[in-house]
Amino acid sequence: MELAHLRIDTPVGPLLISGTNDFIQAVSFTEEPETAFPQPPHLVLDCAQQLHEYFAGNRKVFDLPIQQPGTDFQQTVWEQLTRIPFGQTISYLQLARRIGNPKSIRAVGTTNGKNQLAVIVPCHRVIGSNGTLVGYAGGLWRKRWLLNHERLDLFSAQG
Numbered sequence: 001m002e003l004a005h006l007r008i009d010t011p012v013g014p015l016l017i018s019g020t021n022d023f024i025q026a027v028s029f030t031e032e033p034e035t036a037f038p039q040p041p042h043l044v045l046d047c048a049q050q051l052h053e054y055f056a057g058n059r060k061v062f063d064l065p066i067q068q069p070g071t072d073f074q075q076t077v078w079e080q081l082t083r084i085p086f087g088q089t090i091s092y093l094q095l096a097r098r099i100g101n102p103k104s105i106r107a108v109g110t111t112n113g114k115n116q117l118a119v120i121v122p123c124h125r126v127i128g129s130n131g132t133l134v135g136y137a138g139g140l141w142r143k144r145w146l147l148n149h150e151r152l153d154l155f156s157a158q159g
Helices: 042-055 072-081 092-098 102-113 140-158
Strands: 004-008 015-019 024-029
Touching: 004 042, 015 042, 024 042, 072 092, 072 102, 092 102
Parallel strands: none
Antiparallel strands: 004 015, 015 024
């Protein structure tokens, strides 16, 4: 099936969802003007709904079939990203250790930057070893917003 697209507005700017009946293949920040797309398949609409729930503070985990092209190494890194709990962060070194190769820290960082499934595969949860916000394809202001959103949600749930 041909790739379908849907643009949604979010607190961190417009997101473009790309997918088929079977997989979500990309969720990316876009500055492109709104375009009329043909009616997307149900899965793309479901992805949009789950993203709206996330931004409203009502969803912590995404339940979508995803697929993005990449090497075995990249797939391993992206899989580990999906295991970082909502509201938590890890460093690039911790991520490299989780895949069993602490010397691959640069390759892990590069792979993190090639993630095509923003928010869904939470690369925004990876920070520098010293706790600083470093590198985010969507811009550091978006990374900061996403992390604050997740942490605030955790705090409000506790108190």
